[in-house]
Amino acid sequence: MHFFFTKIRCSRSRSSHRVGKIYSLLNRFSLIDAATKSTELAINLNTSKPMRQQRIAVLGLGAMGTALALTLLKTGEQLMVWNRTAAKADELRNAGATALPSLAETLDAADVVLLCLVNNEAVHSILKPHRALLQHKMVINLTNGTPGQARQLAGWVQQQNSQYLDGGIMAIPPMIGTEHAFVLYSGDEAAFKASEPFLMHFGKARFMGADAGNAALYDISLLSTMYGMMGGFIHAAALLRRSAIQATAFLPLAKAWIAAMTPSLDLLATQIDSADYQSGVTSNLAMQAAGYENLVATARELNIDPILLLPMERLLQKSLEKGYHAADLSAVIESL
Ligand SMILES: NC(=O)c1ccc[n+]([C@@H]2O[C@H](COP(=O)([O-])OP(=O)(O)OC[C@H]3O[C@@H](n4cnc5c(N)ncnc54)[C@H](OP(=O)(O)O)[C@@H]3O)[C@@H](O)[C@H]2O)c1
Secondary structure, three states: HHHHOEOOOOOOHHHHHOOOOOOOOHHHHOOOHHOOOOOOOOOOOOOOOOOOOOOOOEEEEOOHHHHHHHHHHHOOOOEEEEEOOOHEEEHHHHOOOEEOOOOOHHHHHOEEEEEEOOOOHHHHHHHHHHHHHHOOOOEOOOOOOOOOHHHHHHHHHHHHHHHHHHEEEEOOHHHHOOOOOEEEEOOOOHHHHHHHHHHHHOOOOEEEEOOOHHHHHHHHHHHHHHHHHHHHHHHHHHHHOOOOOOHHHHHHEEEEEEHHOOHHHHHHHHHHOOOOOOOOOOOOOHHHHHHHHHHHHHHHHHOHHHHHHHHHHHHHHHHHHHOOOOOOOHHHHOOO
């Protein structure tokens, strides 16, 4: 199969559409040669023209979009950039990216459209007027959103005969391109495999399945875990501030406590999966509910709004009403 693939350089536009069509056909039938896993198009055409790289357009140059674009530029990708507020493209233009005058020209010239906007409403609002230019593209949406939004966008993009990959970035902008970043992807697996060689520059790239909503589902689940931790820390810092104790002074204890408690998630996860909340209990729910009252009472004593604590207090009470006195904390899931 390998020697049938000849790499071509296309003059833009019409030929670009043809290349895209052939490329997506090859992709569909898994004919993209694994050995040519690069950002170059491998086209089954008997021509001796030299090949060209895929043209990637990054749309959305906020903190995250700029970090993604700079990372791609450093790896030598041919990059186009676009932002609603054009001045934000200056840094990237100076770094070697191409900023075409309009979104329409950018979309027309791109093979891969990589989006990183504030939300999916913004994504839809910029793409909708240009749907005709989206034919046979690869659309990679790294905008944070809900699983339902991702599925809707996937359906809409597929109607434009394009491939859709949704992504959840598990990193903050300075982490992009470092070993600590990882990005979750879901949707078109062929699109993932074809783009993995450049996606991996952002951080570890994990494919979470063909359901386009999966990346967002995992992303939101991880963020929910994170906000629980961050919210707890901010509440603790508010308590300590009443005694003029600095958050930075508290930090070593907080980190040690979080690290010590993280392994207890193993038991919670096992109990949740088996719906057996009574096995392996060391801290029963009745005891935890009684202790939790002190968390709320302390906040009130110190004139701190217990707003971050109250939902869990309510869940503990509901669980007791359901008779989960001897169960573990995991039982509160039945009240969600
Ligand atoms: N920053 C992070 O720590 C982080 C981490 C993980 C994931 N993310 C996700 O990455 C995405 C971008 O975040 P960010 O940090 O880059 O945000 P940001 O700095 O606030 O940038 C927002 C971007 O969205 C654009 N935008 C907003 N509304 C628009 C509209 N109606 N039409 C066109 N463009 C619009 C902005 O364009 P203008 O410049 O014209 O306003 C800007 O390019 C978000 O979905 C975010 O959840 C961010």
